[in-house]
Amino acid sequence: MTEKTASEKIEEEEIVIDVDEPELTVEDLPGVGPATAEKLREAGFEELLAIAVMSPSELAEQAELGEAVSAKIIAGAKKMADIGGFVSGTALLDRRKTVQKLTSGSPNFDELLGGGFETQAIVEVFGEFGSGKTQIGHQLAVNSILPLDKGGFDGEVFYIDTEDTFRPERIAQMAEAVGMDPQDALDRIHVARAYNSAHQILLVDEIKRMSKNLDVKLIIVDSLTSHFRAEYIGRGMLAPRQQKLNKHMKELKQLSDVNNALVLVTNQVMSKPDAMWGDPTKAIGGHIVAHASTFRLYLRKSKGGRRIARLIDSPNLPDGEAVFTVTTEGLRD
Numbered sequence: 001m002t003e004k005t006a007s008e009k010i011e012e013e014e015i016v017i018d019v020d021e022p023e024l025t026v027e028d029l030p031g032v033g034p035a036t037a038e039k040l041r042e043a044g045f046e047e048l049l050a051i052a053v054m055s056p057s058e059l060a061e062q063a064e065l066g067e068a069v070s071a072k073i074i075a076g077a078k079k080m081a082d083i084g085g086f087v088s089g090t091a092l093l094d095r096r097k098t099v100q101k102l103t104s105g106s107p108n109f110d111e112l113l114g115g116g117f118e119t120q121a122i123v124e125v126f127g128e129f130g131s132g133k134t135q136i137g138h139q140l141a142v143n144s145i146l147p148l149d150k151g152g153f154d155g156e157v158f159y160i161d162t163e164d165t166f167r168p169e170r171i172a173q174m175a176e177a178v179g180m181d182p183q184d185a186l187d188r189i190h191v192a193r194a195y196n197s198a199h200q201i202l203l204v205d206e207i208k209r210m211s212k213n214l215d216v217k218l219i220i221v222d223s224l225t226s227h228f229r230a231e232y233i234g235r236g237m238l239a240p241r242q243q244k245l246n247k248h249m250k251e252l253k254q255l256s257d258v259n260n261a262l263v264l265v266t267n268q269v270m271s272k273p274d275a276m277w278g279d280p281t282k283a284i285g286g287h288i289v290a291h292a293s294t295f296r297l298y299l300r301k302s303k304g305g306r307r308i309a310r311l312i313d314s315p316n317l318p319d320g321e322a323v324f325t326v327t328t329e330g331l332r333d
């Protein structure tokens with residue numbers, strides 16, 4: 001299986017990301033007892049690295065601790081947090097060679113992405129309600145099941161549905177259009193409805209567990225931000241929300257690396273300005289989501305049912321736009 005070769009290759013190059021390694025928790029930090037651990041967690045500090053990069057005064061304020069205690073905790077976190085290491089450019093180039101590309105069904109769209117949606121990446125699709133984010137999710141789910149020579153991944157799909165907009169009928173329609181047995185397609189798309197952001201985060205752990213026995217090639221979170229947006233209300237909730245989102249995205253990125261898989265997340269932009277959420281043309285989740293995403297696509301509706309996808313801030317591709325349509329058969333030029 002291609003997935004296996006990819007991960008074997010990664011192992012040889014010692015860029016191993018071990019999912020089973022027990023992670024240190026805030027309790028492991030010097031001077032942190034149960035009460036302090038609780039305060040840290042309540043303020044959204046679950047990870048040592050998140051603490052290591054704070055200043056004592058910031059941490060003191062956010063976690064309601066004394067500054068001296070905060071300084072001690074930060075010093076401990078700096079020693080214990082997994083900061084990551086350096087690998088050679090050659091090793092990284094070899095790793096890049098294992099990247100696979102998934103067709104969207106629209107040659108225009110694929111061209112914008114340098115040949116398709118890449119594995120080992122998080123792609124964020126953001127746009128207004130009705131701009132086609134969920135349609136892209138459905139189409140990529142179907143295409144992932146296609147064999148490699150047809151632009152697919154021949155792999156399993158995990159779909160985290162937070163807005164109750166996954167439609168098996170739509171999958172069947174798109175599957176038939178590419179000559180696939182709808183039943184086969186539906187069998188390989190594993191769907192879970194996430195009831196709140198905590199559940200959404202837990203479902204990623206479940207995918208991690210299931211990926212040991214299944215060839216996970218595509219993970220969709222549609223929508224990434226809706227629960228977070230609904231639950232974390234008010235200025236004081238901004239920092240904890242961003243920390244949760246950050247951790248969630250890091251776990252998704254890890255899944256994409258370990259499985260040589262693609263992660264697609266959708267994000268709605270606001271239709272009008274909002275005191276808490278700011279600029280209406282900006283995606284929710286701000287810098288955290290933007291930085292954690294490898295590719296960002298801004299989607300908008302155009303004349304005659306056409307859709308325009310704009311590629312923003314790609315690490316290796318020029319910014320640009322592609323026009324495509326959403327038809328009964330799915331995404332097309």
Ligand code: ADP
Pocket residue numbers: 127128129130131132133134135136326327328329
């Ligand atoms: P978003 O997730 O960005 O809110 P959607 O992906 O749900 O938006 O897009 C909805 C749009 O997709 C509809 O307004 C319609 O234009 C198009 N669409 C949905 N289903 C079909 C279909 N069966 N045939 C053609 N177009 C469809």
Ligand code: MG
Pocket residue numbers: 133134135163165222
């Ligand atoms: Mg949608």
